[in-house]
Amino acid sequence: MKIHEYQARELLADAGVPVPASSVVENVDQAVQAYDKIGGMVVVKAQVFAGGRGKAGFVKLCNTADEVKTAAEFMFNNRMISNQTGPEGVEAKKLLVAKAVDIESEYYMAVVLDRTKRCPVVMVSREGGVEIEVVADENPDAIVKQWLDPHLGLMGFQVTKLVAALGLTEKDQIKAAGKVLRGLVKVFYQYDCALAEINPLIRTPEGEILAIDAKMNFDDNAVFRHKRLQEMFDPSEENPKELRAQEHNLTYIDLDGNIGCLVNGAGLAMGTMDLIKLHGGEPANFLDVGGSVTKEGAIEAFRIILDDPEVTGVLVNIFGGIAKCDTIAEALIAAANEIGFKVPVVVRLEGTNVERARELLKEANIDQLIPADDLTDAAKKVCAKVA
Ligand code: GDP
Ligand code: MN
Helix, strand or coil: CECCHHHHHHHHHHCCCCCCCEEEECCHHHHHHHHHHHCCCEEEEECCCCCCHHHHCCEEEECCHHHHHHHHHHHHHCCECCCCCCCCCECCCCEEEEECCCCCEEEEEEEEEECCCCEEEEEEECCCCCCHHHHHHHCHHHEEEEECECCCECCHHHHHHHHHCCCCCCHHHHHHHHHHHHHHHHHHHHCCEEEEEEEEEEECCCCCEEECCEEEEECHHHHHHCHHHHHHCCHHHCCHHHHHHHHCCCEEEECCCCEEEEECCHHHHHHHHHHHHHCCCCECEEEECCCCCCHHHHHHHHHHHHCCCCCCEEEEEEEECCCCHHHHHHHHHHHHHHCCCCCCEEEEEEECCHHHHHHHHHHHCCCCEEECCCHHHHHHHHHHHHC
16 A cells, blocks of 8 residues: 555654645645745645656745646646656646755665565665666665664664765764654554655755655555554545455456456466466456355456456456355356346356356356366467457
8 A cells, every 4th residue: 555745744754753844735726825824935746656756847846826826737737747657647636735945965765675585674875866766776885775673673773874874974963864764664663664765855954854755655464453544545546446346355456458357366367367378368457256255246356347448358267166166157147147248258167066057157048158178278268259
């Protein structure tokens, strides 16, 4: 799960990280009102789940209410396209109007899960700002890392090493940067983050250390134990098909191809996608109905797949273990009656109650339903149908 910058700023501020004052707005009038309250120089920032906003023109410094109005109109009326979005870009539904600061230096500070070492890694750089990816590629030594013991967390000596890498010389600034680092790591542990990043952390000419942009991702499997994150969840930023599937306990991931897949079990779903690709097709989705699927769940799965206008063929691949083939057959029949199959549906069933399932399907005599003998046969048939 992701959250917006304004929400990440809240979590950081609560952990003792200094963050400039700001307001979140949902329309141009509110943006102008926010400016009237904050005054002076402000920065207007699109709240979208993608970085690279600065370069795309979706982070704008403004000195007057008129400039805020122009910036807000631009951000609400245009989709933001950056190197982190697809060519279709993303829409900003909210903007942040924040007190702007003068910047003397920009730093990078982040905590991410290092899956290879199986522990969090803290990374800092004195070359923060807009393109940390370029720094990582071209000058990796400019990023200093410390790995955290999952139980002990951030140790004092690590704070010293990391802050030293920022090249600060004033004692109170070193102390302030240490506090930010501890705050960031605290948020990372407290909320089960997969990523917690401040880019940039800045130093003002007066020597203040402030976080002016933040990004956080969380482990989806841990969100259930964080009420605060659940409240921050923004369904409008999620893929509606994926949300709908979640509500029915289906694991669904939208993909770019045209062959809809309905499979039980994640491993089998991966294998099914591999075979589709082997035979020249492209899957439209990954859908795992799970081992203990009900008829209702399976019908909903068909609805989600068949609602997708990109889908020109479907492959149903069920290995009945706990899930029973006849349950899936009943769901297929119900879905066919309710929605009607406008595209070919190739069905491969094997396992528990498969004879009964085959009988049911034969009796139902569904248009567009194509039985397959085995998985390879099924993949070949569906690929041939959509070709
Ligand atoms: P991103 O491009 O999506 O990462 O958005 P950021 O919030 O990091 O902003 C991009 C860049 O805009 C920063 O690296 C700064 O150089 C600049 N910027 C953002 N906020 C301010 C501010 O308050 N004052 C000044 N002077 N520059 C800012
Ligand atoms: Mn940034």
